Amino acid sequence: MALIVQKFGGTSVGSTDKIKAVARRVLDCQQQGNQMVVVLSAMSGETDRLIGLANEIQKIPSLREMDMLLSTGEQVTIALFAMAVKEMGGDAVSLLGDQVRIQTDTMHTKARIKHIDTDRIKKHLDEGRVVTIAGFQGVTDDGDITTLGRGGSDTTAVALAAALKADACEIFTDVDGVFTTDPNICRNARKIDRISYDEMLELASLGAKVLDIRSVGLAKRYGVPLHVRSTFTDNEGTWVVEEEKIMESMLVSGVTYNKNEARITINNVPDQPGVAAKIFLPISDAGIIVDMIIQNTGTRANTTDMTFTVLRNDYERAMKLLKEISSEIGAESVTGDEDIAKVSIVGVGMRNHSGIASTMFQIMAKENINIHMISTSEIKVSCIIDEKYTELAVRALHDAFALDKEPVHEKLPEPDTTQHG
């Protein structure tokens, strides 16, 4: 008997009919002999509705009260889901974050889980119930409701799977799994059967939206087998597992892109110790997140050019701030460009094979795509290019690294946990 944690997002539970369909699916899985824990998000649109109400009242809503407000969304869904399971003849119980209890720190709207009690869940599971738990929420030592921030329900599911030592954590979504690249751009994008935690972390941080990065990190830390799959089919999705459990010959696992950044350059900064801190400290104080940073020699003697990327939303604010900083530190000018994109290749195979990065640069050159910035890690290479070349670059890289072809790998025995699929 396996213990499975399944998480369904807002679009999967966006109506009472959809909630019934999810209940049917969960019951089928239970009837195949599995113990079922189901983590649900708020019905799609509900969180936005609640945020809208709060914004009508407070320009900057109180964080504690925001958590009190938003946590109702998931509470509604789990109650309706438990009703649906019972209506179909099954038994179910809904539990809130504080009923489980999912203990967090006191950082309202972006709390972190400190501890999860599993006694109450296990008792209900042993009595044959489907246990449905509100995603996204926890409780402080003082009994205040907290929420876990964006992607919080994924985190809830993985944290529960870790605490319960579940055989698998399945994240249901509106796509079939993790793809070698965006199928909207590249027709022959292929669903990946297995991917390592590290690759998934890179893909998530580079813009793949299918899994929240925090939950992938948590899954890696506790060795929770993650299964990303579609709510609307019974097909196997993508398993995110330990690297040792994948024996593929692929050098590159996926190509990803992100159009959500903008590039800023401070030109001819006097090259003195401490100048980087003078630039980046006020920026981080303003809550602006910086991604890539590159420092080049400037066009004048003893100067340097400092180039970096910020989220496009923060671009105007960052430009304004940097113009002030620029005159303070005696730099020549600040220039920026919103029409850029980051294209990346990710693969654990890179660790053992040199030359992947230069192959990427060659492919881009062949397509006459100019590279503005480069950033590498052990298992990824990212290039900043003009936004208009994004699709072209993605398709060229996908083809050149033959990502549409099934990887050649020794057939491993299927993990026990797939028996319920």
Next chain:
Amino acid sequence: MALIVQKFGGTSVGSTDKIKAVARRVLDCQQQGNQMVVVLSAMSGETDRLIGLANEIQKIPSLREMDMLLSTGEQVTIALFAMAVKEMGGDAVSLLGDQVRIQTDTMHTKARIKHIDTDRIKKHLDEGRVVTIAGFQGVTDDGDITTLGRGGSDTTAVALAAALKADACEIFTDVDGVFTTDPNICRNARKIDRISYDEMLELASLGAKVLDIRSVGLAKRYGVPLHVRSTFTDNEGTWVVEEEKIMESMLVSGVTYNKNEARITINNVPDQPGVAAKIFLPISDAGIIVDMIIQNTGTRANTTDMTFTVLRNDYERAMKLLKEISSEIGAESVTGDEDIAKVSIVGVGMRNHSGIASTMFQIMAKENINIHMISTSEIKVSCIIDEKYTELAVRALHDAFALDKEPVHEKLPEPDTTQHG
């Protein structure tokens, strides 16, 4: 410094603008030197929306899950209200039933309060916060959410006022207070300044909807001064207090009516011991509530006529059941009438004055209104009449007992608790 519990119903908090107006009002009251506890209902329409969702899923919703679902309505309101207070420069904290904690039995959807902890509330009050508490909800010993049934938020407010030994419990509503009769029927209906708990209990049970009967009973038991007043004006409303605190010369305090009943007669029932039980046991087993019961001699020897009233909603079900019972016990026939109304006069003055009932019957006779059934208690007289005479009867009684005139009473010192009004 007085401690005031204020309760606002769904229409008073039906939009973010209305929530802001309530917050302004509460803050004004706090700034006059009072400690404020505010009990709120769900925004109007929200509870119906949630019930609608549940009904789409389960024909007979699971009670525990229904409470899990419905309790979110009040949670949304208290979060938004606390935000509104803070936006206006005040300090506020919202608390759920389980955070307070409001301990109940396990009777989901109609739970009863067993105990209220006041420590957490008092701590926040001492720190200058407006404490806003979700009405209608509590928590079992096991931490399951319960709701208190219809009028539950009134009950929450009164129970909190009792536990906190508050100086007053103010129930805000969309009318100016308790009236001598329905102003829609009788233009010169007068707002009552003070009324006793017992009279209010009778009025509430006879169909006056301004206060939930359970909360009035609770207020009486713990001697909580209740103030029913309008959300939309600053006028004093109606104080519901101990009888000793009212020294009025009124014999009758109010006239009320109820068009929600139907009358059923079983004719010529063989008059044997146990026959009443044979009739009323199956009816109560079917969950049908019987109000007035009258037994008369039947038209044949050794028979009796049994007449009683049920809620109009239950009329058809009751008729069907009684036709079966009737043939079993050898009664002649079952007849019924849906077009009836109950008109009642209420007043503690009746205790010490005989002849009030016969005055009532004279007034009805003068208007040529036939009385079908009569029921009396120590402080009320109710008559069942044809529904079409309801308004006529109400106006005639209101005029005859001079209810439009201010009662002559010795001026008592105002209670301390009105200082904030």
